[in-house]
Amino acid sequence: MLQHLDPFLVAGLLFFLSLIAGTVSERTRIPALILFLGIGMLAGVDGPGGLPFDDASLTNLIGTVALAFILFSGGFATRWQDIRPIVARGVLFSTAGVMITAAAMAVLISMIPGFSFADGFLLGAIVSSTDAAAVFSILRTQRLGLKGSLKPLLEFESGSNDPMAVFLTLAALRWIDAPGAPFGDMLLLFLVQMVVGGVIGVLMGRLACFLIQRLRVSNEALYPVWGISIVLATFGLAQNIRGNGYLAVYICGIVMSNGDFLYKYSLERFHDALAWLMQIAMFLVLGLLVNSGELINGSVVGIGLLVSALLMFVARPLSVFICSIRSDFSLRERLFISWTGLRGAVPIILATYPLTEGHPHARYFFNLIFFVVLTSVLLQGKTLAAAARLLKLDTWIRISPAYPLSFDRTPGSGGEETREVNLLPDSRVVGRTVSELNFPDGVTILLVHRGTRFLIPKGGTRLEAEDALLIFGERSALSDVERLLARRRDAEDAEDDGDDERRMV
Incomplete structure (x- = not known):
C-alpha cells in the first residue's frame, strides 16, 4: 500500500506514527524501541505497508551515523562530577565486562548443535553491549530512581561499551575470514583504536569549546550546524587514523558537557532532539529490514529463546560479578546490574555487519539477534521496576519540570x-x-x-x-x-x- 505513495508522504506518516508511539510508550510503559521497530515491520514488505526494503549496506550506514550522534548526545548530557567516582569501575565494565560476556556466549553457543566456536564468538560479540538508555526511560516513566552509584555506573557503561562491541564484532568477522590471523595483531589493533579514539575525543572536545567561544557566529540558528560538524569531524578523523570513532564522539561529548561556551543549553537541547530523530529513523529502517516470516521461524524462536536465557542468566551475571570483585557493590546491587543488561538497537546494527560481509549464515544470524533483542527488552524492560523494588534499590525521584522560560549564555552576557x-x-x-x-x-x-x-x-x-x-x-x-x-x-x-x-x- 505505502509503495504507491510519494516517498516524502511515507516518511512523514512514519515519523508521525513514531511520535504517537512515543506518547503511547510513556502511558503504557511499553519500551519505545519495541513500538518503533513494530512500526517499521508493519510498514515493511510483510506488513500492510508493503514497502520492499532489503539493503543491508544502507541500513548499516544509517545505523553508523545515527549511533555516532546518539553517543555524542549521551556524552553531552553526562556530567563529569556525576561519573567521576565510578569512572574506573565503569571502564572495567565497558571493556573487560563486554569481553567476558562475548567469551562466555562463545563457549555456551558453541555447545548448541550446528554452531561453531567462531559463530558463537560472533553472536556473543554482537549482543555484548547494553542499552541503559532504555533502562532509565522505563524507570523515569514510573518515577523510580536508583540508590547509590547505580545510575551513573549504568549510564557510563551504556555509553562507553558500544565501541568495544563494534571492535569485537569486526575482529570476529576477520577471524572467520582468516582463521590463522595472529591474536597479537588483533590485540594491537584494539589498543590503537581505543587510545587514538580517546585522545581524538578529548582534543576535539577542547578544540570545539575553544572555537565556539572564540569564533562568534552572528546568527544563533547556525550553532546547531557547529554541533553537527563537530560530531562528523570527530568521528571521521578518528576513523581515518585508525581510531574508534564511537569512543571519540562519546568522549568529545563528555568534554564539551563540562566546558563553558555560548549557547551551550540550546546546543544540548538540539542534540537531544537530534538523537531522538536518529533513534526513530534507525529503528524504523531496522524494522523495515527484518522479515517477519523468517523471524517467527521455529528455529529462530527456539534458538533465540535459548540464547536469550544464556545471555540474561549466565553471561551477563558472570561478567558483572567478575568486574565487581573488590568493589563496594552489595549482592543486591550486583544482581540488579546483572538484570539491567538490556539489549537495544546496537546489536541489531552490528548484526548487519555479517550481511555486508557476505557471511553464509548472515540472514539467520540477523533474525536471531533481532529476536534476542525483542526478548530482552520485553522481559527485562517490563520487570525492571519490580526488580528494583524487590531488591530494595528503588528511590523516589522528582521529575524535573519543563519551565515556561529558559536562559542561555549569549555574547556579552558574562557568567x-x-x-x-x-x-x-x-x-x-x-x-x-x-x-x-x-x-x-x-x-x-x-x-x-x-x-x-x-x-x-x-x-x-x-x-x-x-x-x-x-x-x-x-x-x-x-x-x-x-x-x-x-x-x-x-x-x-x-x-x-x-x-x-x-x-x-
Whole structure:
C-alpha cells in the first residue's frame, strides 16, 4: 500500500506514527524501541505497508551515523562530577565486562548443535553491549530512581561499551575470514583504536569549546550546524587514523558537557532532539529490514529463546560479578546490574555487519539477534521496576519540570546562568519567606515550581518542602546559594555554619 505513495508522504506518516508511539510508550510503559521497530515491520514488505526494503549496506550506514550522534548526545548530557567516582569501575565494565560476556556466549553457543566456536564468538560479540538508555526511560516513566552509584555506573557503561562491541564484532568477522590471523595483531589493533579514539575525543572536545567561544557566529540558528560538524569531524578523523570513532564522539561529548561556551543549553537541547530523530529513523529502517516470516521461524524462536536465557542468566551475571570483585557493590546491587543488561538497537546494527560481509549464515544470524533483542527488552524492560523494588534499590525521584522560560549564555552576557534547586523537607529555609533570604547581589529566584503550578515569587512568598527553585545569577554566587539552600535543619549544621546562616537568613 505505502509503495504507491510519494516517498516524502511515507516518511512523514512514519515519523508521525513514531511520535504517537512515543506518547503511547510513556502511558503504557511499553519500551519505545519495541513500538518503533513494530512500526517499521508493519510498514515493511510483510506488513500492510508493503514497502520492499532489503539493503543491508544502507541500513548499516544509517545505523553508523545515527549511533555516532546518539553517543555524542549521551556524552553531552553526562556530567563529569556525576561519573567521576565510578569512572574506573565503569571502564572495567565497558571493556573487560563486554569481553567476558562475548567469551562466555562463545563457549555456551558453541555447545548448541550446528554452531561453531567462531559463530558463537560472533553472536556473543554482537549482543555484548547494553542499552541503559532504555533502562532509565522505563524507570523515569514510573518515577523510580536508583540508590547509590547505580545510575551513573549504568549510564557510563551504556555509553562507553558500544565501541568495544563494534571492535569485537569486526575482529570476529576477520577471524572467520582468516582463521590463522595472529591474536597479537588483533590485540594491537584494539589498543590503537581505543587510545587514538580517546585522545581524538578529548582534543576535539577542547578544540570545539575553544572555537565556539572564540569564533562568534552572528546568527544563533547556525550553532546547531557547529554541533553537527563537530560530531562528523570527530568521528571521521578518528576513523581515518585508525581510531574508534564511537569512543571519540562519546568522549568529545563528555568534554564539551563540562566546558563553558555560548549557547551551550540550546546546543544540548538540539542534540537531544537530534538523537531522538536518529533513534526513530534507525529503528524504523531496522524494522523495515527484518522479515517477519523468517523471524517467527521455529528455529529462530527456539534458538533465540535459548540464547536469550544464556545471555540474561549466565553471561551477563558472570561478567558483572567478575568486574565487581573488590568493589563496594552489595549482592543486591550486583544482581540488579546483572538484570539491567538490556539489549537495544546496537546489536541489531552490528548484526548487519555479517550481511555486508557476505557471511553464509548472515540472514539467520540477523533474525536471531533481532529476536534476542525483542526478548530482552520485553522481559527485562517490563520487570525492571519490580526488580528494583524487590531488591530494595528503588528511590523516589522528582521529575524535573519543563519551565515556561529558559536562559542561555549569549555574547556579552558574562557568567550568568540558571540553576534548579530542589528543597528537601528538612532544609533550613523551608517555611521562610523570599524576603528573609539575603541572597548575594545579582542572584534572584525567577520561578518556584510547586506541585503542578509555577509561582512568580514575591517578598512574602513562603517556601515549602519539595519546592523547585529556578535561580538566576553569577556562577560563583549560585554555587554558594545552592550549597546554603542544601543545608539541613540540625544542631550540628547550625553550630558549624553560623556565619552562613546569619549571612543568608
